[in-house]
Amino acid sequence: MYRRMLVLLDGSELAEVVFPFVIDLAARLEMEVILLQVYGAVGREYVPVHRAYVERSAEMIGRRVEELRRKLGPAAEGGGSVIRGELANGHYADEILRYADENEVDLMMMASHGRSGIRRWRMGSVAEKVLRASKIPVWFVHAGVEDAVPYDQWPAKTFLVPLDGSERAEAVLPHVETLARQRTAEPVNVILLRGCDPPVAPSYYSPEMSGVPLNWGEFMEQETARCRQAAHEYLAGVTERLESTGAQVTSLILVGKPADEIIQTAAENPLSVIVMTTHGRSGISRLVYGSVAESVLTAASNPILLIRPTHKQS
Numbered sequence: 001m002y003r004r005m006l007v008l009l010d011g012s013e014l015a016e017v018v019f020p021f022v023i024d025l026a027a028r029l030e031m032e033v034i035l036l037q038v039y040g041a042v043g044r045e046y047v048p049v050h051r052a053y054v055e056r057s058a059e060m061i062g063r064r065v066e067e068l069r070r071k072l073g074p075a076a077e078g079g080g081s082v083i084r085g086e087l088a089n090g091h092y093a094d095e096i097l098r099y100a101d102e103n104e105v106d107l108m109m110m111a112s113h114g115r116s117g118i119r120r121w122r123m124g125s126v127a128e129k130v131l132r133a134s135k136i137p138v139w140f141v142h143a144g145v146e147d148a149v150p151y152d153q154w155p156a157k158t159f160l161v162p163l164d165g166s167e168r169a170e171a172v173l174p175h176v177e178t179l180a181r182q183r184t185a186e187p188v189n190v191i192l193l194r195g196c197d198p199p200v201a202p203s204y205y206s207p208e209m210s211g212v213p214l215n216w217g218e219f220m221e222q223e224t225a226r227c228r229q230a231a232h233e234y235l236a237g238v239t240e241r242l243e244s245t246g247a248q249v250t251s252l253i254l255v256g257k258p259a260d261e262i263i264q265t266a267a268e269n270p271l272s273v274i275v276m277t278t279h280g281r282s283g284i285s286r287l288v289y290g291s292v293a294e295s296v297l298t299a300a301s302n303p304i305l306l307i308r309p310t311h312k313q314s
Contacts, residue, residue, distance in 0.1 A: 054085025171309035
């Protein structure tokens with residue numbers, strides 16, 4: 001599923017927070033890696049500096065990838081990863097999206113903050129534009145997180161996977177399967193999250209209403225129990241599917257607002273990657289996060305792999 005990864009850089013140390021993830025994935029999944037730095041009118045006079053930076057970064061990452069590959073042992077097939085640096089001139093987000101589309105990129109890796117000349121990557125700028133418009137999965141790493149442990153030092157590969165029972169949310173599953181099958185001596189853990197929204201009493205509800213057999217508390221308990229049972233049955237099927245990859249799968253049924261519960265679970269599992277879908281809107285080439293994904297993206301400090309579902313999943 002993943003053959004070519006595009007890594008977005010701008011010359012800053014903040015943007016380099018992605019390097020441990022890049023090295024790890026490239027070695028374990030035998031991926032080609034392209035380090036891309038986009039420069040605009042302000043940066044044209046520094047092209048030699050930009051080129052030296054991406055080439056030096058590619059050389060360093062290539063050495064680290066080869067070291068990890070030797071530790072992992074020979075792959076079943078393939079001759080290793082190709083790492084190279086590229087430059088592009090133009091508007092930052094537009095050039096990133098164009099390059100990804102024209103070069104058949106499967107996965108994009110980017111940091112939440114960085115610096116391109118005097119411009120800063122932040123939600124509301126380059127990062128947001130790329131996340132909204134990207135047709136391919138985007139692995140998003142928050143920069144500047146205090147006490148963050150590099151990905152290559154995690155004791156296990158752990159993925160938090162929020163699901164709501166819909167086909168749209170299940171678009172993450174092929175990606176989770178790919179990540180679960182990566183070459184690794186460490187355990188791969190998958191934590192499935194399925195939420196149950198507590199029912200909300202309508203404004204017109206009154207316990208004295210005729211035809212209402214239960215008070216609201218009893219009704220809420222019954223509805224929550226039904227939701228839990230349905231969620232348990234649903235997650236059992238997903239668990240069986242993912243366990244076939246060799247991953248250790250845990251299911252959690254959460255009662256409360258979905259975004260709050262996901263954020264809380266992520267905080268309790270800081271050494272984990274959240275893998276979730278966004279809501280797509282066809283016709284306007286725009287990715288609409290929806291309240292849940294947007295809230296998680298903003299509040300959680302975990303790395304997040306965002307996947308835009310398509311009408312047909314291969």
